[in-house]
Amino acid sequence: MSLLVKKLSVSYEDNGHALQALECVDFVAQKGRITALVGESGSGKTTLGKACMGLLPKNATVEGGITLGDKPLLGMTEEDLNKVRWSELAMVFQNGAANFNPVYTILDQVAEPLIQHRDMPKPQALELAGQALLEMGLKPEEHTRYPHQLSGGQVQRALLAMAQILDPGVLILDEPTASLDAMSKGFVSRAMVQNKEKGKAIFLITHDLELASQLADDLYVLYLGQVMEKMAGSELFSEPRHPYSLALARSFPSMETARDLGGIRGDAFYRLLHQHGHRNGTPHRHAHIASSEAGHEPGHAPPSGCLFHDRCTQAREDCRKGLVPLTGSNGRKVRCLRGGIVDLLDLKGIAHSYD
Ligand code: ATP
Secondary structure, three states: OOEEEEEEEEEEEEOOEEEEEEEEEEEEEOOOEEEEEEOOOOOOHHHHHHHHHOOOOOOEEEEEEEEEOOEEOOOOOHHHHHHHEOOOEEEEOOOHHHHOOOOOOHHHHHHHHHHHHHOOOHHHHHHHHHHHHHHOOOOHHHHOOOHHHOOHHHHHHHHHHHHHOOOOOEEEEEOOOOOOOHHHHHHHHHHHHHHHHOOOEEEEEOOOHHHHHHHOOEEEEEEOOEEEEEEOOOHHHHOOOOHHHHHHHHOOOOHHHHHHHHOHHHHHHHHHHHHHHHHOOOOOOOOOOOHHHOOOOOOOOOOOOOOOHHHOOOOOHHHHOOOOOOEEOOOOEEOOOOOHHHHHHOHHHHHHHHO
């Protein structure tokens, strides 16, 4: 089963103003693939996940379409959505422990969807829940603990066990590895790959660009509620095309990344991006997005033209006005009037000079 999002716009009513969290987003999480959504904080990632689950708050206005297989989700009654949630589409939210009820054991809670949705007798449901928890690396003596008696990593793994318990075709995971130890991160990553291999569609929302680049078959880069680029996960560090994707990749602190970006492509991109800015007399602006120089939050008055133009080293006058479409073939799309940095800077022709 695949999850298809078409021209989705979401705005929140915020003190009498409309805050545009998503703008005309097209997105697909295909079966048998891991699809990652990355972008800085506030870019609208969780909003997209919640919109798919029909769990946006009351102050949200939604336009566009969301389809699960052949079922349109937008406009579905709450009763019908409840039948779809857990059994066909499940989401693991950020802040694991907050998603469990503190007064029930995790075993009871992981068993609950089986009892509610499948009318399974409790003893059988508990047995299956126990197996699911074991598969996620939780020892039998941990199953009967309350959420506050588990570590963050154990809670996250228990949540993932619960999300998978009814074998839904689509799994949405919002920051599933945030603040996890290496072992828990390994379990969660393996679970994603195993689910993909079983033919599930995995929709991964993450700040962990390294994880996204390693696991994602498809990757979307979101900025101020717009998709700036769609690519293969493996291209995020090696061949980002949108200046924002490059800036995002460069802002990711890791030895691995530093090595990748120190390589020909990353380095050439970076140098050429800067040279280009100087050549054209545009003010030099460092592409690195440290938090101290973070750009806009989605707001009531987003910039006109390309939403990234005032942080971009290669912006021209026409980037400051009008709409910028997302163009390219199915696998690779970029929202840049200059065709992205590869075309503009002719990297392929020049990169070998850095060999
Ligand atoms: P993070 O990575 O920090 O989780 P995100 O990319 O998931 O961020 P969202 O949580 O989707 O971003 O938020 C997108 C924008 O919508 C932000 O500006 C946020 O403040 C705003 N927003 C989210 N929920 C609401 C709400 N209930 N009411 C008003 N504004 C909201």
